[in-house]
Amino acid sequence: MNENEVIIATIITISSIGILAAVILYWASQKFKVIEDPRIDEVDEALPAANCGGCGYAGCRNFAEACVKDGIDDLFCPVGGNETMQAVAKVLGLTASEKEREIAVVRCSGSPTHRPRTNAYDGAENCTIVASLYSGETGCQYGCLGLGECVEVCNFDAIHMNPITNLPEVTEDNCTGCNACVAICPKDIIELRPIGKKSRKIYVSCINEDKGGAAKKACAVACIGCSKCFKVCAFEAITMNNFLAYIDPNACKLCRKCVDVCPTGAIHELNFPPRKAKPATAGGTTAVKKAVAKKAEPKEGINLIETAKKAAEKKGTDSKEEKKDNDNKES
Amino acid sequence: MLKTFSKGGIHPPENKLTANKQIEMLALPKTVVVPVAQHIGAPAKIIVKRGDMVKAGQIIAESGGFISANIHSPVSGKVTKFDKIIDTSGYKKDTVIIEVEGDEWVDTIDKSDTLIKEISLSPEEIVKRVNDSGVVGLGGATFPSYVKLMVPKGKKADVLILNGVECEPYLTSDHRLMLEKGEEMLVGVKIIMKAINVNKAIIGIENNKKDAIEHLTTLCQGYDGITVVPLKVKYPQGGEKQLIKATINREIPSGALPIEVGAVVQNVGTAFAVYEAVQKNKPLFERVITITGKSLKNPSNFLVRVGTATSNLIEAAGGLPEDTGKIISGGPMMGKALLNDQSPVTKGTSGILIMPEVESQRRKMLPCIRCAKCVSVCPMGLEPFLLMTYSVKKEYEREEKERVMDCIECGSCSYVCPSDRPLLDYIRLGKSEIGKIIRSRKA
Amino acid sequence: MNKLFVSPSPHVYGKQSVKGLMYGVLIALIPTMLVSIYFFGMGALIVTLSSVLSAVAFEYLITRFILKSESTIMDGSAALTGLLLAFNVPSNLPLWIILIGSFVAIAVSKMSFGGLGNNIFNPALVGRVFLLISFPVQMTSWPKPIAITEKMLPYLDAETGATPLALVKEGVRNGVKLSEIQGIPSNMDMFIGNMGGSLGEVAAIALILGLVYMLVRKIITWHIPVSILGTIAIFSGLMHLGNPDKFTDPVFNMLTGGVLLGAIFMATDYVTSPMSTKGMLIYGVSIGVLTVVIRAFGAFPEGVSFAILIMNAFVPLINMYSKPKRFGEKQKK
Known part of the structure; x- marks a missing residue:
């Protein structure tokens, strides 16, 4: 074989391999073609492509398929919110129902100072593993375990561990209400609550169902089931169950009376402007609260106030906030 | 060559400190805290009221379902309180608190020590008596025993296997029981044989208990069909599947029960409890517990009433050592770490192990070097490193395909891992998550 | 009473550790090392030392300055890679080539994959093959074995043969x-x-001794x-x-x-x-x-x-x- 022959032979071999491969590929693409409703692609386009699973489906594509197949009455994309659902509705020629934006709220305030550790956990750093092993490092078997699985599952950088309180904190601007943290938390501490007027919220930051004495012993800021808030509430927004108060966000009128009467400071208010003077109605209880705050990390208190301030500044008006939200979604 | 199971296994240091300590009666505590969930399955329902006077052996909580067991008062005295106490499960559970007054037993119990060999009850009556007496598997799993005594329709048992392996390091309660109550135990075996209608029984004992093997072999001459099989020392030989493989070389298919291969497995302690229940009419309210630990002054084997606080045992064994880092209910391989020394002992507590602080802490986790040691020690032929990876990545469906549900949680993989990876922690996570998935699939 | 530790079972652990295993392999390689010094003199020692030290140094530098993580050199795996690389090259290899080899072994084949446990290819062999392909002349001019008594210190000047x-x-x-x-x-x-x-590679008996040690x-x-x-x-x-x-x-x-x-x-x-x-x-x-x-x-x-x-x-x-x-x-x- 001389050099020319080698070159020609090579060209022929390679070309024929190429042609053969092309034929096979063409045949395969025809043979295994999947015919899909083209609207699925269109719906998929309209979705945020976060694949977070917040809608209950494995990913956006599956959600799109479900929308096309079953209609959108029972479906909602928490990440995209109403706007996305309207876009989807437009594609499908349906109408979308409005839904208020929801945000994750952490219902535990048991920082190390409030809730002393009674034993030391030494094992895999994973909340679910701890929860299946035992009640946790503190006397409260309901409270946050502090290993941050919720932070791990968040796709939107919206929840972080505060190193001082060892509790997760939600960044409301980023939270899409996708339910990932709610679903993963083995203690069911995190709850999705409507964002509320001017994103103001009042909630019981505790889920301890023990009797008052036991709860108080385990944690200084636990709900002790004293029913004071229940009695003071004029709107029947508060229910008492198993020594635990729960505030229905839809019935709550944000009057903050319950916050004032709570003897342990278990009821939290979010994004309210700072109070001007000492409320005359509840001098005693605020004193208690202050004492608790003092006993706790002074930094912690300042932090809370500061974040509240910042949030208040940020969210001056509703329209502004909405605009911001839209920007976030688009980007 | 001694018999053993073929696949995997480890040999941790045995540390049987109390092997030569006679079983002693532990003094009655002032109060007992009796959990109503001492067994696998539904918790029992409390049937006494506050202020009631009860006698030892009196039923205080009734079986709450098919898989459940009666709870009897372990002492005589006054029911003072119902409270939630953290027990070995690590969570607060309902308990009955009884203040001890004297030690009066229910009249029907035969308190004498005489051996009764004659088995007068019919199989059905035996099952009923075992159920009434609240006997559960005393090996640690606490599965209600009467369920195992009823062979399901269409299945046939041909051999009863007695688990005298006690492969957990440190523990010696079964060992001492075999030595000191061997004869009673053998009658118990006979009773179980009658109930499940087999004429062959095998007692599997690991070779580190030579005295027990000898003792029982001699005694067995008086009992037809019961033989003692010495086994090579290897953990986890006490696992049902491993024990059946070791003694009669049958392999239980994945997901099936021992009856599938014609075997019924009972712990030797359970056999003794069955003897007491059937022949002496005595419900299960006390058991032998090993209290042990390297820095403990006086490690011992005690006969303890259920509901006694762990601290009482520790006191009797010489007090809690200064350097205590961990208190374990059960053995070091599968036992549960206790949160405090107030947890009551239950029917399932085979031992209390006090670990010094230096041995209590885990070493730092390093990256997996894929040395395959976990694969080679897994008695179920699984790949622990892979299962852990799937758990971490939450790829539960693939984990299920890798047969994670077969895992018996023996801990051999975590024990052997040179990188100190929490393999079993994550495998358990996978098992519980996949369990949820499987249940939702059925629903 | 101190706070008790609570962790999932098991509560006891075996004696083997990554460090122990790696050092075990190193010990198993000592006889081979001695034989090679006996037959190849000073060159063997120089090549081995430089390879081991450079491998450890590269790993340290990478963990310290690029990954900014805790140094992993104490687990012995870098030293082992260095030693195995040295055992796979001729004893008259110039220092700079050894450095390149151990850099490829540690930096390219091991650390770039994520360090110990994540590499696909055996680092020492990657280093070796890289050198073999890049420097075929130096990598295949093998010094002739000498009994240590004849000539004490041959390194680069050693007499070569096939x-x-x-x-x-x-x-x-x-x-x-x-x-x-x-x-x-x-x-x-x-x-x-x-x-x-x-x-x-030359001393069969020493290698078999190492095998027996590792099996035991x-x-x-x-x-x-x-x-x-x-x-x-x-x-x-x-x-x-x-x-x-x-x-x-x-x-x-x-x-x-x-x-x-x-x-x-x-x-x-x-x-x-x-x-x-x-x-x-x-x-x-x-x-x-x-x-x-x-x-x-x-x-x-x-x-x-x-x-x-x-x-x-x-x-x-x-x-x-x-x-x-x-x-x-x-x-x-």
Whole structure:
């Protein structure tokens, strides 16, 4: 074989391999073609492509398929919110129902100072593993375990561990209400609550169902089931169950009376402007609260106030906030 | 060559400190805290009221379902309180608190020590008596025993296997029981044989208990069909599947029960409890517990009433050592770490192990070097490193395909891992998550 | 009372640690080290030390300044890689080439994959093969073995000669019958290490001593070394019977060209070998076959390094298809 022959032979071999491969590929693409409703692609386009699973489906594509197949009455994309659902509705020629934006709220305030550790956990750093092993490092078997699985599952950088309180904190601007943290938390501490007027919220930051004495012993800021808030509430927004108060966000009128009467400071208010003077109605209880705050990390208190301030500044008006939200979604 | 199971296994240091300590009666505590969930399955329902006077052996909580067991008062005295106490499960559970007054037993119990060999009850009556007496598997799993005594329709048992392996390091309660109550135990075996209608029984004992093997072999001459099989020392030989493989070389298919291969497995302690229940009419309210630990002054084997606080045992064994880092209910391989020394002992507590602080802490986790040691020690032929990876990545469906549900949680993989990876922690996570998935699939 | 520790079971742990295992392998390599110093003098020591130190240094620098993580040099794996690399090169290799080799081994083959446990290919072999391809002249000019008494300190100036395998390859290529090739050492010489070659591959007896040590300490299992050596013996034996003029006998094949070093220390590297015993056997047999094939028909005189690297690439596949037999698995009918 001389050099020319080698070159020609090579060209022929390679070309024929190429042609053969092309034929096979063409045949395969025809043979295994999947015919899909083209609207699925269109719906998929309209979705945020976060694949977070917040809608209950494995990913956006599956959600799109479900929308096309079953209609959108029972479906909602928490990440995209109403706007996305309207876009989807437009594609499908349906109408979308409005839904208020929801945000994750952490219902535990048991920082190390409030809730002393009674034993030391030494094992895999994973909340679910701890929860299946035992009640946790503190006397409260309901409270946050502090290993941050919720932070791990968040796709939107919206929840972080505060190193001082060892509790997760939600960044409301980023939270899409996708339910990932709610679903993963083995203690069911995190709850999705409507964002509320001017994103103001009042909630019981505790889920301890023990009797008052036991709860108080385990944690200084636990709900002790004293029913004071229940009695003071004029709107029947508060229910008492198993020594635990729960505030229905839809019935709550944000009057903050319950916050004032709570003897342990278990009821939290979010994004309210700072109070001007000492409320005359509840001098005693605020004193208690202050004492608790003092006993706790002074930094912690300042932090809370500061974040509240910042949030208040940020969210001056509703329209502004909405605009911001839209920007976030688009980007 | 001694018999053993073929696949995997480890040999941790045995540390049987109390092997030569006679079983002693532990003094009655002032109060007992009796959990109503001492067994696998539904918790029992409390049937006494506050202020009631009860006698030892009196039923205080009734079986709450098919898989459940009666709870009897372990002492005589006054029911003072119902409270939630953290027990070995690590969570607060309902308990009955009884203040001890004297030690009066229910009249029907035969308190004498005489051996009764004659088995007068019919199989059905035996099952009923075992159920009434609240006997559960005393090996640690606490599965209600009467369920195992009823062979399901269409299945046939041909051999009863007695688990005298006690492969957990440190523990010696079964060992001492075999030595000191061997004869009673053998009658118990006979009773179980009658109930499940087999004429062959095998007692599997690991070779580190030579005295027990000898003792029982001699005694067995008086009992037809019961033989003692010495086994090579290897953990986890006490696992049902491993024990059946070791003694009669049958392999239980994945997901099936021992009856599938014609075997019924009972712990030797359970056999003794069955003897007491059937022949002496005595419900299960006390058991032998090993209290042990390297820095403990006086490690011992005690006969303890259920509901006694762990601290009482520790006191009797010489007090809690200064350097205590961990208190374990059960053995070091599968036992549960206790949160405090107030947890009551239950029917399932085979031992209390006090670990010094230096041995209590885990070493730092390093990256997996894929040395395959976990694969080679897994008695179920699984790949622990892979299962852990799937758990971490939450790829539960693939984990299920890798047969994670077969895992018996023996801990051999975590024990052997040179990188100190929490393999079993994550495998358990996978098992519980996949369990949820499987249940939702059925629903 | 102190706060009690609470953790999931088990509560006791075995004695083996990563560090212990790595140092165990290092100890197993000491006899080989001594023999190589005996036969190759100062050069062996210089090459070994520089390779080990540079490997450790590279790992330290990478963890400290690039990954900014905790240094991992104390686990002994970097030192082991360095040592194995040194054992795979001739004892008169210039320092700068060694540095390049250990850089490739540590930085390219190990740390860029994510450090210990994540690399696909055996780092020392990658370093070695990289050098072999990049510097073929320096990598194949083997110093002749000398007894330490004759000349104390040869390093770069050592007298060089060919390895037995290279002699055979050259001879066969020129059509010379095997029995007529000059200069092949006796089996006994090859057994104790008196022949030309990489500094760690020559001493069969020392390597076997290392194997025994590792088996006793339960650092490795027998599956990989035995399957490699057995396959080479059987396969090359068959070929030798078929054509004794062209193919060498099994004993010669086992003792030369780093087969023992490869089978005992390189192929058994935890990270790059399969997990199940079934997989280990497949892996070992494949390495054996590939080695003989490369030796007999390939361009390079020796094939162990390439065989191991090729099989390294197949390890994930082997792992996927050679699951251990599950307990209670139903027999396939």
